[in-house]
Amino acid sequence: MDASMVLKAVLALASLGLVASGVLAVASKRFHVEVDPRVEQIASVLPGSNCGACGNPSCFVTAEGIASGSLPVTACVAGGQEVADAIAGLLGVDRCEVDTVVVVRACGGGIAAARAYDYHGVPSCAAAARLAGGPLVCQWGCFGFGDCVKACPFGALSLDERGLPVVDLARCTGCGACVQTCPRSSSGLLSLVPERAPVSVRCSAHSKPKERKAACSACCIACKKCERACPSDAIHVVEMLAVVDYEKCTGCNACVEACPQQCIDIYGRNVARTTGADGAGWRAVAAGSAVQEAEVAEA
Amino acid sequence: MSLAGQMALLFVGAALINNILLTRFIGLCPFFGVSSSMSTSIGMSLAVVFVMTLASGATWMAWKFLLAPLGVGEFLYIPAFILIIAALVQFVEMYLRKASPVLYRAMGIYLPLITTNCAVLATATESAKPGFFKMNIDLGASLGLGEALVYTLGVSIGFGFALLTFAALRERLEAAPVPDALKGSPIAFITAGLLSFAYVGLAGWFGL
Numbered sequence: 240m241d242a243s244m245v246l247k248a249v250l251a252l253a254s255l256g257l258v259a260s261g262v263l264a265v266a267s268k269r270f271h272v273e274v275d276p277r278v279e280q281i282a283s284v285l286p287g288s289n290c291g292a293c294g295n296p297s298c299f300v301t302a303e304g305i306a307s308g309s310l311p312v313t314a315c316v317a318g319g320q321e322v323a324d325a326i327a328g329l330l331g332v333d334r335c336e337v338d339t340v341v342v343v344r345a346c347g348g349g350i351a352a353a354r355a356y357d358y359h360g361v362p363s364c365a366a367a368a369r370l371a372g373g374p375l376v377c378q379w380g381c382f383g384f385g386d387c388v389k390a391c392p393f394g395a396l397s398l399d400e401r402g403l404p405v406v407d408l409a410r411c412t413g414c415g416a417c418v419q420t421c422p423r424s425s426s427g428l429l430s431l432v433p434e435r436a437p438v439s440v441r442c443s444a445h446s447k448p449k450e451r452k453a454a455c456s457a458c459c460i461a462c463k464k465c466e467r468a469c470p471s472d473a474i475h476v477v478e479m480l481a482v483v484d485y486e487k488c489t490g491c492n493a494c495v496e497a498c499p500q501q502c503i504d505i506y507g508r509n510v511a512r513t514t515g516a517d518g519a520g521w522r523a524v525a526a527g528s529a530v531q532e533a534e535v536a537e538a
Numbered sequence: 539m540s541l542a543g544q545m546a547l548l549f550v551g552a553a554l555i556n557n558i559l560l561t562r563f564i565g566l567c568p569f570f571g572v573s574s575s576m577s578t579s580i581g582m583s584l585a586v587v588f589v590m591t592l593a594s595g596a597t598w599m600a601w602k603f604l605l606a607p608l609g610v611g612e613f614l615y616i617p618a619f620i621l622i623i624a625a626l627v628q629f630v631e632m633y634l635r636k637a638s639p640v641l642y643r644a645m646g647i648y649l650p651l652i653t654t655n656c657a658v659l660a661t662a663t664e665s666a667k668p669g670f671f672k673m674n675i676d677l678g679a680s681l682g683l684g685e686a687l688v689y690t691l692g693v694s695i696g697f698g699f700a701l702l703t704f705a706a707l708r709e710r711l712e713a714a715p716v717p718d719a720l721k722g723s724p725i726a727f728i729t730a731g732l733l734s735f736a737y738v739g740l741a742g743w744f745g746l
């Protein structure tokens with residue numbers, strides 16, 4: 240191949256490119272559509288990968304929705320908090336928290352909970368639940384065979400030394416696989432909650448507080464101390480069980496301090512809450528929380 | 539054979555007998571990617587018909603008036619054609635946005651997706667570059683502009699037809715009692731295989 244060939248090739252591509260860019264330049268003027276300038280700005284902040292996770296066909300459509308107010312500034316799932324903050328800045332609205340959902344466990348019994356019989360069958364919660372409702376006296380409690388741990392595709396769950404599943408919030412994506420697996424989910428043992436909600440009641444029993452207490456030392460006894468302690472009116476005893484209103488909870492910790500059963504727990508990515516740090520006795524490990532906090536922050 | 543007859547043959551051959559998706563297996567990513575619902579398939583098919591036909595026309599002219607006279611087509615055709623197709627898609631997108639916002643919304647994300655669609659490049663090459671057209675019709679060494687357009691129209695309509703058939707099947711599959719292990723992609727692949735059998739069965743019709 241001689242030099243003239245190279246020259247011709249360059250010429251050919253260059254002229255094609257020139258024609259194309261010329262046409263496009265003219266077209267972009269002639270076919271210019273007035274759009275809300277904010278749409279373009281928002282679109283430039285969005286990831287632009289058109290992944291569709293938010294349920295819209297393209298990032299641009301999402302941008303339009305956000306600009307027109309039909310979608311929240313947190314609409315971009317993939318972008319997360321950073322993108323939401325940037326958009327909130329563009330639109331001049333208050334910073335918005337992205338609602339990440341994570342799973343919580345509403346049981347603090349574990350190995351301390353009373354058994355009605357000894358179970359020696361297949362080590363699976365589902366199997367245990369089939370045998371006369373399971374070995375636990377409390378018919379709401381966690382069996383502790385870890386079906387949820389096996390179900391979690393992200394390795395976010397593990398059983399602690401008390402036989403209770405704990406959630407590694409850094410890994411939990413809120414997919415809900417564990418919730419679907421747990422035979423007790425229908426009564427709320429595992430449930431998905433917004434991550435910004437920082438407290439959780441580690442009990443889901445609805446029997447009479449007295450019966451309940453006989454079956455498990457870590458249960459909620461419906462004493463309403465948390466209700467009285469809460470400054471934001473966010474926790475109430477409903478049907479003899481303390482329930483947190485996640486819309487109102489600010490995570491001030493007042494209920495956690497007030498609960499004589501120590502069955503309310505704080506959680507959240509920035510709160511030290513790893514193995515053993517919940518249910519009865521989490522205060523004992525709170526002393527070591529500075530170390531854990533550092534670990535959690537890194538994860 | 540009369541010219542009209544030849545064109546009809548060209549069209550049927552491109553659309554059905556040499557269906558680009560189901561007998562030649564080109565452009566399978568949109569075939570699986572957007573076929574899970576009928577409405578997205580319609581958008582995609584429209585966009586493909588539109589862009590493919592325009593692209594073939596444009597590449598045909600580029601070959602004829604630029605690449606062939608300069609003698610650089612043999613090794614330059616892929617970058618040149620991709621450049622043309624990409625620019626064209628951009629142009630169509632701008633034009634549609636101005637002229638028909640409704641259509642623009644319907645095609646939405648599928649328009650830019652087509653830029654990188656191998657089916658478009660394949661068809662554009664076949665209709666523009668001598669020696670690439672493989673159907674059993676005697677049209678001389680290379681296609682004329684009219685033939686190139688009829689051929690592309692056939693290919694793209696065949697693409698749309700196969701995509702819509704498949705989408706319709708998949709929508710019904712959603713409700714069908716598919717065994718757990720086969721749910722989702724596996725059954726889609728099996729279905730596509732069976733559908734492909736049906737199309738391959740047309741091979742040899744009209745001597746094509």
Ligand code: SF4
Pocket residue numbers: 344364380381382383384385386387388404420421422423428429
């Ligand atoms: S939370 Fe449910 S699935 Fe997990 S160990 Fe307890 S009973 Fe089993």
Ligand code: SF4
Pocket residue numbers: 341342390391392393394395396406410411412413414415416417418
């Ligand atoms: S299964 Fe899903 S929701 Fe449950 S802990 Fe694992 S990631 Fe979180």
